[in-house]
Amino acid sequence: MELIADLPLARFDTDRAAALRADSEWLSRVWSADNTRVLVLNEGNVPVTDDVSLIWVKPDAIDLAFEVVEQCAVLLGLDSNHTYVALVNDRASIDAVAWVSLRGIGAQLSARDVGLAIAAVAMNSWHSTHTYCPKCGNATVLTQAGWARRCEHDNSDHYPRTEPAMIAAVNDADDRILLGRRNEWPEGWFSTLAGFVEAGESVEACVVREVLEESGIQVSPSSLRYLGSQPWPFPASLMLGYRATAISTDIAREEAEMAEVRWYSKAEFEAACTDESLRLPNNSTIAFHLIQHWYGRPIPLEWTRK
Ligand SMILES: [Zn+2]
Structure with a gap:
């Protein structure tokens, strides 16, 4: 990849x-x-x-x-x-x-x-x-x-510190994507799951841990594929982007952080974006590009948050 x-x-x-x-x-x-x-x-x-x-x-x-x-x-x-x-x-x-x-x-x-x-x-x-x-x-x-x-x-x-954070597009065996809405986000705002790397933790372990914590979904550690990084200095993050394959499909969201977590097939994703019930992060974010990478085609900017 x-x-x-x-x-x-x-x-x-x-x-x-x-x-x-x-x-x-x-x-x-x-x-x-x-x-x-x-x-x-x-x-x-x-x-x-x-x-x-x-x-x-x-x-x-x-x-x-x-x-x-x-x-x-x-x-x-x-x-x-x-x-x-x-x-x-x-x-x-x-x-x-x-x-x-x-x-x-x-x-x-x-x-x-x-x-x-x-x-x-x-x-x-x-x-x-x-x-x-x-x-x-x-x-x-x-x-x-x-x-x-x-x-x-x-x-x-x-010297200036940079805080690594992982962000992952998780897919299942049917090529669905796992998206979540944080508690503080309005209805319809969804993105890929993300979280900070903890002290003494590898990025790979962080992907597995954060996805499990936020969604209850287990990902296969050997399925992780690194897709790139970009700085996100608000205030000090470096976002490390991954694809990961789930080895379970039953969602158990972390209620303290996530208002909704769900799977989208490409057809469901297109339909929800078109009827505006799903709004994606803007095209400056790595999340947008991870989702577009899964979707396999250019995502129209009308599908992003205003
Ligand atoms: Zn001093």
Whole structure:
């Protein structure tokens, strides 16, 4: 089974320029260069134009002292035209047409923009919640071009964390798919089952455990097929996508989490999507692409949540 190509938030088109992160002078050079482009974030959202293009600005459009910029600038990467920098922690503002979440619009952006913006959102999420040292509780400072934080009190360095989560399209012997609706979701919203990998657990064990917990369905561990991953930094996940084959069919949902869990044949799936009793995650999600992979044909965007 081949990997799903070009998952929307997994696309990228620039050099992350990790070698530059050790250069403490990088920002003073880049901040005065004409080819620098800055992405300002606002509460984890990105600025876009009316036609959903990301808004990049030049440094001279940012009204902040350099000492402040030094503590909120993250080097995102570079290509042959530009150096790209994000400003985290809501320190800067610009007049944008709209502030939107990448969860909704990621699939509409270019590979360059989505690759840079998803890293910016992930780093913003980390910096905004890790301003103090986990060892001694003193305030930390931003270092390594924004890719680390340092505690000058006990000389410890801290790096962004990514939390792995599995998401699985479970099929039975009749090629039905298992979909569930979480308690907090409205009527009709269904998706593939997903859950966080626990400490000391493999992703494969997590797939088997989470599917069993949420649905009562047993999957065959040897049937697991890895289909790809994409970052989901809301706040810090990496979604690892799988196909899995069930070895049982009787559903016993986890009532504390799931309002409904059910099997859909392709005919039932088409009928429910067409009469709008089933609404799928939007096309920026890996869930959409796992379901489409099972369905075997392009899924119309009208079948997704608005
Ligand atoms: Zn410390």
